Amino acid sequence: MAIIELSDVHKTFMKAREAVEVLMGIDLTVGEGDFVALMGPSGSGKTTLLNIIGGLDGATAGEVVVADANLDELSNRELARWRAATIGFVFQFYNLLPVLNAQRNVELPLLLTKLSGEQRRRNAQTALSIVGLNDRARHKPGELSGGQQQRVAIARAIVADPPILVCDEPTGDLDRENAEEILDLLQILNRDHGKTVIMVTHDPKAADHAKRVLHLDKGKLVQEVAA
Amino acid sequence: MSNFGLLRANLHRHPVRTYLTLLSVLVAFLLFGLLRTLAVWFGSGPAEGASVDRLVVSAKYSIIDMLPISQMNAIVGVDGVAAVTHQSWFGGNYQDGRSFFPKFPVEPRSYFAMFPELRIDPAHLDAFERTRTGAVVPESMLADFGWQLGDKIPIEADIWPMADGNRIWEFDLVGTYTTDSEGQGGVFLFHYHFFEEARGFAKGTVGWYTVRIEDPDRAAEVANAIDVTFENSMNPTKTATEDEFGKAFAAQIGDLGLMATGILSAVFFTVLLLTGNTMTQALRERIPELAVLKTLGFGNARVAWLVLGESVLLCVVGGVLGIGLAALFTPVATAFLPQFGPSALAFAWQTAATGVGVAILLGVVVGAVPAMNAGRLSIAEALRRS
Ligand SMILES: Nc1ncnc2c1ncn2[C@@H]1O[C@H](COP(=O)(O)OP(=O)(O)O)[C@@H](O)[C@H]1O
Ligand SMILES: [Mg+2]
Numbered sequence: 263m264a265i266i267e268l269s270d271v272h273k274t275f276m277k278a279r280e281a282v283e284v285l286m287g288i289d290l291t292v293g294e295g296d297f298v299a300l301m302g303p304s305g306s307g308k309t310t311l312l313n314i315i316g317g318l319d320g321a322t323a324g325e326v327v328v329a330d331a332n333l334d335e336l337s338n339r340e341l342a343r344w345r346a347a348t349i350g351f352v353f354q355f356y357n358l359l360p361v362l363n364a365q366r367n368v369e370l371p372l373l374l375t376k377l378s379g380e381q382r383r384r385n386a387q388t389a390l391s392i393v394g395l396n397d398r399a400r401h402k403p404g405e406l407s408g409g410q411q412q413r414v415a416i417a418r419a420i421v422a423d424p425p426i427l428v429c430d431e432p433t434g435d436l437d438r439e440n441a442e443e444i445l446d447l448l449q450i451l452n453r454d455h456g457k458t459v460i461m462v463t464h465d466p467k468a469a470d471h472a473k474r475v476l477h478l479d480k481g482k483l484v485q486e487v488a489a
Numbered sequence: 490m491s492n493f494g495l496l497r498a499n500l501h502r503h504p505v506r507t508y509l510t511l512l513s514v515l516v517a518f519l520l521f522g523l524l525r526t527l528a529v530w531f532g533s534g535p536a537e538g539a540s541v542d543r544l545v546v547s548a549k550y551s552i553i554d555m556l557p558i559s560q561m562n563a564i565v566g567v568d569g570v571a572a573v574t575h576q577s578w579f580g581g582n583y584q585d586g587r588s589f590f591p592k593f594p595v596e597p598r599s600y601f602a603m604f605p606e607l608r609i610d611p612a613h614l615d616a617f618e619r620t621r622t623g624a625v626v627p628e629s630m631l632a633d634f635g636w637q638l639g640d641k642i643p644i645e646a647d648i649w650p651m652a653d654g655n656r657i658w659e660f661d662l663v664g665t666y667t668t669d670s671e672g673q674g675g676v677f678l679f680h681y682h683f684f685e686e687a688r689g690f691a692k693g694t695v696g697w698y699t700v701r702i703e704d705p706d707r708a709a710e711v712a713n714a715i716d717v718t719f720e721n722s723m724n725p726t727k728t729a730t731e732d733e734f735g736k737a738f739a740a741q742i743g744d745l746g747l748m749a750t751g752i753l754s755a756v757f758f759t760v761l762l763l764t765g766n767t768m769t770q771a772l773r774e775r776i777p778e779l780a781v782l783k784t785l786g787f788g789n790a791r792v793a794w795l796v797l798g799e800s801v802l803l804c805v806v807g808g809v810l811g812i813g814l815a816a817l818f819t820p821v822a823t824a825f826l827p828q829f830g831p832s833a834l835a836f837a838w839q840t841a842a843t844g845v846g847v848a849i850l851l852g853v854v855v856g857a858v859p860a861m862n863a864g865r866l867s868i869a870e871a872l873r874r875s
Binding site for chain 2: 345351
C-alpha cells in the first residue's frame with residue numbers, strides 16, 4: 263500500500279526576482295515499509311523534495327498525499343499536528359537543542375501529546391535504548407560525538423512512533439564507521455519496526471542499505487534502480 | 490520535562506547574559522518597590538502615633554525657619570487651644586555621625602504632658618527638669634549605645650555651636666522614657682533652657698510648636714485661627730495636623746513624588762532596552778532551533794508563546810525578587826525618615842501586586858515582537874540558513 267504519493271509535483275522559488283523551477287513534475291510512489299535512497303548532485307532539489315514530503319514546505323503545483331492526508335488541504339495548524347504524528351526528521355547536522363540533555367531532547371516531541379510526565383520519560387528512555395544510548399541520557403549534545411548526537415536525533419525522530427522517517431544526508435557529517443552504525447540503525451528501524459524510510463544521500467555505500475535508489479537530476483527523477 | 494522546563498533551559502543558554510538582565514530588572518523593581526512605598530506613605534491618612542487632637546505650628550514658608558518663642562503665649566490665648574509645647578531640630582553628630590538619631594531641645598514638663606504616649610518615670614522627669622544639662626532618651630537607646638544613667642554624652646554641633654565657639658555640647662543622661670509608637674521613638678531630648686543660654690545665635694526662637702486642641706472636630710478652625718493671629722507679623726505660621734506636618738517635612742527634602750516618577754521612567758526605559766536587546770539576540774541565535782521545534786510539530790502559536798513566556802518569565806522573576814527586596818528594605822528605609830513624621834513606612838500589598846503586573850507587562854512588551862517573528866518563521870528557510 264502506498265504511503266507516499268506524489269503526482270506531477272512542481273516547485274518554483276523566487277530568486278532575485280527570477281523564478282527558478284527546482285522540481286519539474288515529480289511522480290513518486292513509496293509503499294508502506296519501503297526504504298528509499300534519494301541521490302543526485304548538489305542543488306538538484308533533494309532537500310526541497312524531502313521538505314515537501316515532510317510537510318515543511320508546500321508544492322507550487324501537483325498533488326502530495328502522505329499517510330492518507332492531502333497536504334495541500336491542511337491548514338498550518340493541522341499540518342503541524344500531522345507532522346508530529348506522521349513524520350520523524352533526521353538532519354545532516356543533527357539539529358539537537360544544545361541546552362537540553364539527550365533525554366530531554368528526545369522528550370521534546372512528546373510535549374505535544376497528552377502523555378504524563380512519567381510516561382514521557384519512560385518513552386524517551388525506550389527510544390534511547392533502541393539507539394543504544396541509555397547511558398548517555400544526561401549528556402548534553404556538546405558532550406557527545408557526532409555519531410552519538412545523530413543517534414539521539416534518531417531517538418527523537420522515533421519517540422512519538424511516526425510511520426515515516428525522513429532523513430536528509432544523515433551520514434553526511436560522519437566518518438565511515440559512525441556512518442555504518444547509523445545506516446544499520448535505520449535499516450533495523452525499517453525492517454524490525456516497520457518504519458518507511460526516505461533518505462537523501464551522496465554516498466553510494468549508504469544507498470546499498472536501501473531497498474530502492476532514486477536519482478534526482480535537474481528537477482526530475484531520472485531513473486529508478488533496484489538495489 | 491515540561492514546557493516550563495524548556496523555558497528555563499533556554500534561559501540558561503547564556504547564564505551570564507541572563508543573570509545580568511535579571512539583575513537589571515531586579516534593580517528596577519527594587520527602586521519601584523521603595524519609591525511606591527514612599528508614595529503610598531505620602532498619600533496615607535493619619536498613621537499610628539499621629540494624634541488628631543494635636544496640631545503642629547511651623548513657619549509658613551519653610552519648616553526650616555525658626556519661630557520666636559514669644560508666639561507661645563499668643564497661641565495659648567487662641568480659642569480652642571488647651572496646651573502648647575515646642576521643639577527644635579538640633580542636628581549634631583554623636584561619634585562622628587556613625588549613629589544617627591534626632592535630638593530636640595524641649596521644655597520637659599510641657600513636652601511630656603503633650604505626648605502622653607511617651608511614658609516617663611516621675612522621678613526621671615523631675616531630674617530632667619532640675620538638671621540644666623540634663624537629657625533623657627528612649628530606654629532602648631541605652632542598650633544600643635551602651636549608656637548608663639549618669640553618663641556624660643558629647644554631641645558635636647553642626648547647626649548650633651555654643652556662644653563661646655565650642656562645638657561639643659555635653660549632656661548628662663538623667664532619665665529614660667518608653668513608647669509603643671515607632672514614629673515617636675528614638676529622640677534624644679535635652680533641656681531647652683540650656684540650649685537657649687548656650688547657643689551662639691537665633692536666641693529666643695524655636696523650631697515648631699505642638700498644640701493640643703480641646704475639640705478634634707474643630708481642628709481646621711483652630712489651625713486657621715492660629716495662622717490668622719500671625720498672618721501680618723514678621724513670622725507668619727502654617728498650622729497642620731501632626732500627620733500632614735511629618736509628610737511636609739519629608740517633602741521638603743525634595744519633591745519626592747516627581748523625583749520618583751522621573752527615576753522610574755528612566756530606569757524602566759533602560760530596562761526595556763536591555764531586556765529587549767537580550768530577547769532579540771536570544772531569538773536571532775535560536776532561529777534554527779525554533780525551526781526544529783516546528784518540524785517536530787510545534788505549531789506557530791506554540792513557538793510564539795514559548796518565546797513570549799521566556800521574556801515574561803525573566804521579567805517576573807526579576808520583578809518578584811526586586812519587590813521582595815524592597816519589602817525587606819522598607820524597615821531600613823524608615824530609619825532614614827525624619828523621626829517626628831508620625832507614620833512609619835509600610836510595604837503595601839498593592840505595591841507588590843502592581844509590581845507583578847508591571848513585570849508581566851514589561852515581559853509582554855519586550856517579548857511581543859520576537860514572539861511574533863518566531864511564530865511567523867518559515868521552517869524551510871530557517872533550516873537552509875543553519
Ligand atoms: N527557499 C529558497 N529560496 C530560493 N531558492 C531556494 C530555496 N530553497 C532551495 N532553493 C534553491 O533550490 C535549489 C535546490 O536546493 P536543494 O533542494 O537544497 O538542493 P539539494 O538538497 O539537492 O542540494 C538550489 O538551487 C537552491 O539554491
Ligand atoms: Mg540538500
